[in-house]
Amino acid sequence: MHTVQVIGTEVLVVGAGFAGLGAAAHLRQRGRDVRVLERSAALGGTWRDNTYPGCECDIHPALYSYSSAPQAVWARGRATQPEILAHLHAFAAGNGLDDRIAYGTTATGCRWDETTGRWHVRTDHGPDYAARFLVLATGALNVPQIPRLEGSFAGPAFHTARWDHAVDVTGRHVAVIGTGASAAQVIPYLADTAGRVTLFQRSPAWVLPRRRQHLPLPHRARRTVEYWRGEALVPALTGSDRRLARLEARALRHLHRQVPDPDLRRALTPRHRIGCKRILFSDSYYPALARDASTVVTTPVAGLGPHGVRTVDGREHAADVLVYATGFRVSAALAGLPVVGRDGRTLLERWGRDGASAHLGTTVAGFPNAFLLGGPNTGIGHTSLLFMIESQLRYVAAAMDATDREGVTALEVRAAAQREFADEMRRRSTGTVWTTGCRSWYLDRDAVNRSLWPGSSWRYRLRTRRFDRENYTAAGPARRP
Incomplete structure (x- = not known):
């Protein structure tokens, strides 16, 4: 034995x-x-x-x-x-x-x-x-959390946490499902590299501009500054409607500055309170979505086809590569x-x-x-x-x-x-x-x-x-x- x-x-x-x-x-x-x-x-x-x-x-x-x-x-x-x-x-x-x-x-x-x-x-x-x-x-x-969708996609498909580096997205049409932190980071890259990008959005995220680092500071001083900058968000998240409204106004100003198209702005405007989901920080996410070669689809996803993603309105959106940015x-x-x-x-x-x-x-x-x-x-x-x-x-x-x-x-x-x-x-x-x-x-x-x-x-x-x-x-x- x-x-x-x-x-x-x-x-x-x-x-x-x-x-x-x-x-x-x-x-x-x-x-x-x-x-x-x-x-x-x-x-x-x-x-x-x-x-x-x-x-x-x-x-x-x-x-x-x-x-x-x-x-x-x-x-x-x-x-x-x-x-x-x-x-x-x-x-x-x-x-x-x-x-x-x-x-x-x-x-x-x-x-x-x-x-x-x-x-x-x-x-x-x-x-x-x-x-x-x-x-x-x-x-x-x-x-990785990958949604169960009817049908199957014939092209390369992977989650952001299992990125397939053997797949060359240069000049290809890439579909991205999900609008969390990983989507906000990868979409600017795809907008620069792929031929077209289609984002399937269930609900838009609140996005704030990146925090600026105005002065060089020693490590411990910078650590202290950044800690208390983060703690300053707590009153807004835990019950102060006035501070929450100010935070939302700041995010909306960021959206309006970076997205000139009113229809796209409307699609990217969240309908939940800021902080209810994770707040994103990015200066490049909105400009990537505002490009002519980018499309935001707000119609819910119904399933997959061999050559794209189907939405509940019966339309199939063509894609060569499918990326799940759907969290964990x-x-x-x-x-x-x-x-x-x-x-x-x-x-x-x-x-x-x-x-x-x-x-x-x-x-x-x-x-x-x-x-x-x-x-x-x-x-x-x-x-x-x-x-x-x-x-x-x-x-x-x-x-x-x-x-x-x-x-x-x-x-x-x-x-x-x-x-x-x-x-x-x-x-x-x-x-x-x-x-x-x-x-x-x-x-x-x-x-x-x-x-x-x-x-x-x-x-x-x-x-x-x-x-x-x-x-x-x-x-x-x-x-x-």
């Missing part, structure tokens, strides 16, 4: 994107033995997968980096995908993570063993792992990874019944010594997600320290504390722009905000600056002295 090798480790991190690498570096700096599982052949997460032309981060790079590892050489107001990926490789090397990551290794199941007080993690092709602490850093934006299946990463807790139920089974929730977006009752990075209600719509992740990392490290200090096998959040946090998030989301009626991935099927933190990121930092031991109970077998 073949015996699968089991590797013991103190901390096992699943995922080697920004969050997973940050967790591994932070915990290693605190003396923890850490191993990382990465299903792909290389690190980087979303910045490894998204290689479409024009891919970049719309958060200023001074803020889109860990505070412990600033990237001072980024002088521009944005960083491209290759620059960010190179930074992640340098970050991993600088923190001694390269030999701690098992590449091409997919975690296929995680189970808490009450007898041993360990998380047992199976992989697709051994070895398996046994860990005191489990950190799930699988990310939310890594499984937010919970799909965890859907493929059963995480079985103390009572034998999986994390998604619990969430399917009660809705996705975690205490401070990080811990779940029934799952001792397990931590979610980027969990429910830790998303952010106005500033860098890395600020939130850094807050979580400090909290996670403090939880591990408390476990050691008390000599217990594990700590588990109380169900009542988790419910209270979920109720607070629902209550604080009432009256915010995210619950004003538009369809977005921020809301679940019951129109409850389970994605975003409904407030300023500094408030989350305050909530997680100490480990609230009173909301946890000891779990697992007694530890030997």
